[in-house]
Amino acid sequence: MDYINSVDELEGLYGQVGAPSLRKVARRMTPTYRKWIMASRLCMLTTVGPEGTDDTPRGDDGPVVLELDPGTLALPDWRGNNRLDSLRNIVRDGRVSLMFLVQGSNNVVRVNGHARVTADPDLRARFEKTTGKLPATVTVIAIDEIYVQCARALLRAGTWNGQDHSQDLPKVGDILAEMTNGEEGGQPYDDAWGARAAATMW
Numbered sequence: 001m002d003y004i005n006s007v008d009e010l011e012g013l014y015g016q017v018g019a020p021s022l023r024k025v026a027r028r029m030t031p032t033y034r035k036w037i038m039a040s041r042l043c044m045l046t047t048v049g050p051e052g053t054d055d056t057p058r059g060d061d062g063p064v065v066l067e068l069d070p071g072t073l074a075l076p077d078w079r080g081n082n083r084l085d086s087l088r089n090i091v092r093d094g095r096v097s098l099m100f101l102v103q104g105s106n107n108v109v110r111v112n113g114h115a116r117v118t119a120d121p122d123l124r125a126r127f128e129k130t131t132g133k134l135p136a137t138v139t140v141i142a143i144d145e146i147y148v149q150c151a152r153a154l155l156r157a158g159t160w161n162g163q164d165h166s167q168d169l170p171k172v173g174d175i176l177a178e179m180t181n182g183e184e185g186g187q188p189y190d191d192a193w194g195a196r197a198a199a200t201m202w
Contacts, residue, residue, distance in 0.1 A: 028070040040100035049089030076127040076135035106151035133202035
């Protein structure tokens, strides 16, 4: 198999970039980008580190990020599995990308920038839930660029067409059982997951 080894060769296979694809880029929050991002309860956070890349979903019950100023976003780190892959990467290499989704919209908004992690108590307190829960840390992102992605990918995938394709998927218990040769996971793991998640959501 022949692989493409130069940017010139790659660009030769595609047409010219459309002018709107370049003109839609902003370097900081604008009124329209602000409205879009504040409507998003789910984003994908991509980081890079010495071991490679990491991509993780981040979700909330309201806006998934807080705007600190037009050039800066704050992303709380709620409870998870404590692997810390993304945060460990950010501490060592601040380059990040965020992909914001809004249920029902086939467009996505992308942010590229540089991030740092803080446990600042005042900033953490701005995310406090009614239960008194606080995020362990907050990732502060300095925006390099914001731009909207066209709808083709989500349209091709039928992302919001209301069809449920999950019925025949393996559950986490199945995967864990496979990876541990049956020592962990299985149906008991999946049966207990709902109560465990409810107790540790935040």
